[in-house]
Amino acid sequence: MNRDSPNILVTGTPGCGKSSHSKKLKELLSYELYSISEIAKEKGFIEKYDEVLDTSVVDEDKLLDFMEVELVKGGNIIDWHVCDIFPERLIDLVVVLTTDNSILYDRLKARGYKKNKIDENIDAEIMQVILQEAKESYEEGIVVVLESNTEEDMESNVGRIGEWVENWKKDHPEGVSGEKVEKEVESEDEGEEGEEEEEEEEEEEEEDDEEDYDEDEEQESEEDEEEEVEESDEEDSAPPSKKQKK
Ligand SMILES: Nc1ncnc2c1ncn2[C@@H]1O[C@H](COP(=O)(O)OP(=O)(O)OP(=O)(O)O)[C@@H](O)[C@H]1O
Numbered sequence: 001m002n003r004d005s006p007n008i009l010v011t012g013t014p015g016c017g018k019s020s021h022s023k024k025l026k027e028l029l030s031y032e033l034y035s036i037s038e039i040a041k042e043k044g045f046i047e048k049y050d051e052v053l054d055t056s057v058v059d060e061d062k063l064l065d066f067m068e069v070e071l072v073k074g075g076n077i078i079d080w081h082v083c084d085i086f087p088e089r090l091i092d093l094v095v096v097l098t099t100d101n102s103i104l105y106d107r108l109k110a111r112g113y114k115k116n117k118i119d120e121n122i123d124a125e126i127m128q129v130i131l132q133e134a135k136e137s138y139e140e141g142i143v144v145v146l147e148s149n150t151e152e153d154m155e156s157n158v159g160r161i162g163e164w165v166e167n168w169k170k171d172h173p174e175g176v177s178g179e180k181v182e183k184e185v186e187s188e189d190e191g192e193e194g195e196e197e198e199e200e201e202e203e204e205e206e207e208d209d210e211e212d213y214d215e216d217e218e219q220e221s222e223e224d225e226e227e228e229v230e231e232s233d234e235e236d237s238a239p240p241s242k243k244q245k246k
């Protein structure tokens, strides 16, 4: 099945205006809106509650199983601060909202966030964590950064996205297929073996790239990788990227 309307992912640091933009976009386009933090709770996609981080941890597999069916149809807006879990073949535009630090600080403070949570989010905004994740996960051509400081910004952003949708439709008169390509299905069938092979290949490539790579460093990086796998996404704060964190 081809989708004849695009899927738009609206992302950015908590408080930058994802939900506000997404609601206005929904009014303009009459698309389905998936505010993931809310949907995860409604549909029971919460894996656990992280007491330390004071946030719910979303079960990404369950979420993706649900979203895949919806995204294949097209015409969806996704509102979430996590942008790197959706398959590229199902996403047509990634809007990364950014907000000046002092404005973001005031918005988070107004929500009653604790100081460490505010600081964490401001740091993530300064380091452009979510933008980096978006660039690593999708073709740069579909990643758009838009400022979200004022109401005027929001109006203009929503208008721009509306125009982009019109152009997308002109450029894709036959729509776009979101079906899994054969390679993807095969690698899923291979399961863990396939993943292991991929890891081995990656390791080989790394070794080729770095001539002076000694064993101690290798040990360290393996430990880091294990730690990274254990980390989960947060609902309302954006810690340094899993990929960036070293
Ligand atoms: N461009 C903007 N101009 C003025 N106010 C804004 C703008 N964007 C967001 N706000 C305000 O900032 C607050 C946070 O916005 P919003 O809830 O849309 O952020 P969010 O990115 O969805 O946050 P979260 O990730 O926590 O869900 C709201 O009070 C909203 O009205």
Ligand SMILES: [Mg+2]
Pocket: 018, 019, 020, 079
């Ligand atoms: Mg929101």
